Amino acid sequence: MKTYFKDLILSLASIPSESGKEEAVLRFIGDYLSRLRIPYRLQEVPGCSPNLYVSFSEQPELLLATHVDTVPLSLGLFPPKAEEDRLFGVGVCDAKAGVALLMVLAERLVAEGLKPPVALAFLVDEENEGRGSAKLAEEYRFPYAVVLEPTSLTVAIAEGGSVEFEVEVRGRSVHGSLAYRGANAIERAIELIGELKRLSFLYEEHPLVGPAGLNIEKFSGGDGLLRVPEKAELELEFRILPGQDLKGIIADIEAVLNRYTWVSYRIKDISEAFYVDKNSRIVVALERAIGKALCKEAILSGMPSWTDAAHLAAAGTQAVVFGPGDLTLCHTPEETISLSEVEEAFAVLWELVKSFS
Numbered sequence: 001m002k003t004y005f006k007d008l009i010l011s012l013a014s015i016p017s018e019s020g021k022e023e024a025v026l027r028f029i030g031d032y033l034s035r036l037r038i039p040y041r042l043q044e045v046p047g048c049s050p051n052l053y054v055s056f057s058e059q060p061e062l063l064l065a066t067h068v069d070t071v072p073l074s075l076g077l078f079p080p081k082a083e084e085d086r087l088f089g090v091g092v093c094d095a096k097a098g099v100a101l102l103m104v105l106a107e108r109l110v111a112e113g114l115k116p117p118v119a120l121a122f123l124v125d126e127e128n129e130g131r132g133s134a135k136l137a138e139e140y141r142f143p144y145a146v147v148l149e150p151t152s153l154t155v156a157i158a159e160g161g162s163v164e165f166e167v168e169v170r171g172r173s174v175h176g177s178l179a180y181r182g183a184n185a186i187e188r189a190i191e192l193i194g195e196l197k198r199l200s201f202l203y204e205e206h207p208l209v210g211p212a213g214l215n216i217e218k219f220s221g222g223d224g225l226l227r228v229p230e231k232a233e234l235e236l237e238f239r240i241l242p243g244q245d246l247k248g249i250i251a252d253i254e255a256v257l258n259r260y261t262w263v264s265y266r267i268k269d270i271s272e273a274f275y276v277d278k279n280s281r282i283v284v285a286l287e288r289a290i291g292k293a294l295c296k297e298a299i300l301s302g303m304p305s306w307t308d309a310a311h312l313a314a315a316g317t318q319a320v321v322f323g324p325g326d327l328t329l330c331h332t333p334e335e336t337i338s339l340s341e342v343e344e345a346f347a348v349l350w351e352l353v354k355s356f357s
Helices: 002-013 023-035 092-112 131-139 176-181 185-196 246-257 281-294 309-314 339-355
Strands: 041-043 051-055 062-067 081-083 086-088 118-123 144-148 155-159 161-170 213-221 231-240 263-271 300-303 318-322 336-338
Touching (some): 002 023, 023 051, 023 092, 062 092, 092 144, 092 336, 092 339, 118 131, 144 339, 155 281, 161 185, 185 246, 281 318
Parallel strands (some): 062 144
Antiparallel strands (some): 161 263
């Protein structure tokens, strides 16, 4: 089975599928399912490619989902390559391994003649605005869900959220030799970041998700033409933890931004953090599946990054995140996945699906 997964993941990762360009990989998945005579539905997503949805029951209790899109190919290795037990390349871990797991799981269910109350979703736009999972959660309701993302085979029962701001800082441009007569927008932006870093919520921690934080995703300004920069542009992501007061945090951030007349901003995106009780049926079922498939005790963890599970949780689904691979190296030239870990993940998912039959 390791060779089968190797060939399938390499095939999937060799198809460019950056957010907004998922059509080719969706055709590949659809053709694979059609050869197995597995019916599927393409769910239209406004402004995006469609989601691909498979259900083995009229009323599925359990959703298994992952995303088919990747970050831009320029962020890593393309085309992908194999070295012994590992694959390397953009998307091999995040999340073409998850796509392959769901495809092979569908094949196994058909081969075994099983029709459990389970649905599979191949989602679009996760690396952009998450419009695929938003549309799925709008149309369908599932009691339980497992979203496949790299967690090193731990069960992530908590997920961090975020608030993203686009900020413009204005200054006054003068000749560079007379800088003291102007107002440097870059220096003002640095001052602003220093004030924002003093916000107390940034120094709180969650036992599973870890610390809150501030990530400066973008900082641009100046043109190098011997003059004082008159504008600086920032994109700031504030990491939110389960249990933190989201509205209060936004108010605190805006209070700092509004303190300066030379600052304008807009909120680009809000993603709420969430937490699933460790006694939830899906958590217990996944723990048992890990014990049965891998003969070891499951480890509960937190997912530091936003995933499609957030939209499902907001719609009332008890959703956890689980999958092979290390998130740390995703979105980098070192992105990698262990085929042995993919095999283990499949064994766990198979036991989980059988437990819902």
